[in-house]
Amino acid sequence: MRLLIITLLLPLIQLSSYGQLKKKKNKISKNEYEVFYTTKKQPDFKNGEYSYFKNKTLRKKGYYKNNKKDSVWVFYNTKGKEVQKGKYKNDNRTGLWKEIKYPNGITKYKYLIKKGIYNNSKKDSIWVSFKFYAEIQKEELYSKINYTNGVKNGNIAIYGKNSNIPKVVGKYRNDTMIGRWKIYNGRKVVQVYDFNNDSLINLDTAYVEKNKIVTNGKFKNLIYISEKAKAKQGLNNLLLFVAKNIRYPEDAKNQAISGRVYVSFQINSDGSLSDYKIEKGVGYGCDEEAIRVIKLTKQQWFPALFMDISVPTKQVIPVSFRYKTY
Secondary structure (H helix, E strand, C coil), rough: HHHHHHHHHHHHHHHHHHCCCCEEEEEECCCEEEEEEEEECCCCCCCEEEEEEEECCEEEEEECCEEEEEEEEECCCCCCCCCEEEECCCCCCEEEEEEEEECCCCCCCCCEEEEEEEEEEEEEEEEEEEEEECCCEEEEEEEEEEEEEEEEEEEEEEEECCCEEEEEEEECCCCCCCCEEEEEEEEEEEEEEEEECEEEECCCHHHHHHCCCCCCCCCCCCCCCCCCCCECCCCHHHHHHHHHCCCHHHHHHHHCCCCEEEEEEEEEECCEEEEEEEEEECCHHHHHHHHHHHHHHCCCEEEECCCCCCEEEEEEEEECCCCCCC
C-alpha cells in the first residue's frame, strides 16, 4: 500500500511543478517572436518548452532547463520543414545530430545530407554526408570525415554515384591536409597529390590529360574537384546579364549573321578571370564582342574547390547572336 501511495504521488508532484510554469510570448522584432515558459522562482529563466517563429512560421522548437538549451531541438526552414535535429545539454550540442535537405522543386521529398556526433558543441568522430541525385531520385553516400575537438583529424573519403569505392582518399591533421591524397578511377589510382611536398603526381598520364579539370596554377592537371565554380547569382542570371550587355556588331548586322560563340576562360582561385579564348566562333565581330561581354562578369564568380582549397578551373560559356528582321 505504501509503494502504491508513493507511486500515485509522483504525478501529483509533477503536475504541481508544471502548474508553477507561466507561458510567455516575447516579441523580438516586427516579424519575430518566441513562446516559452518561466517559473515563479526564476521569472527571468526559460524553463520547459520553447518555440521561435519568424514571419508566422515555426523556425525552431526545443526545451530549456534553467535558461539553458536541453534535450531535443528541431530547426525548420522558411517553409516550416525540418532541416536539423539533435540534442542539447547545458546549452551545448551533444550526441547525434542530423541535417536534412529538400531538393529544388521537390517539396515532398527530403533527404539526409549530413549526420555525426557533437561533444560540447564540437564535431567529434566520423561525420557522414550524403548527396542527392535527381536522375535516380535518391541520396547516396558522399563523404566520411573524421573530426576531433571540432577540427578535421584523420582519414577522409569521397564517394561517387552508385559506388562503394571512394573517388578520393586522404588525411587531415588539425584541419590541414597532409600526406598523399589518392584519386581513383574505379579501383585504379590515376593521380596522387602529396601535400607534404606540395606536388601533383600523375600516375596515368593519358587519363589525366583527357580528364583534367584544373588547367593552371598549383593544382595544374588535377582531375577531381569537390565543388565546381559557380556564378554568384546563378548561371541563368549570369546568362541574362550577358544577353542584356551584348552590342550587335555592325558587320554581323550587315551580313545578317546569327549563331553562338563559345568562349572559354579560366576562373582563378580568387574568383578573377583570365585566359579568354574562342572555342567556336562565327566571325564578323561577334567573337570579339563575346569576349568583351564575358569580361564584364569578372566579379560574378565563386572559384572551384578541391576540398577546402580554391583552385583555378576552365569554364565555357555560349554567347548567342540572333539577327532579327522587321
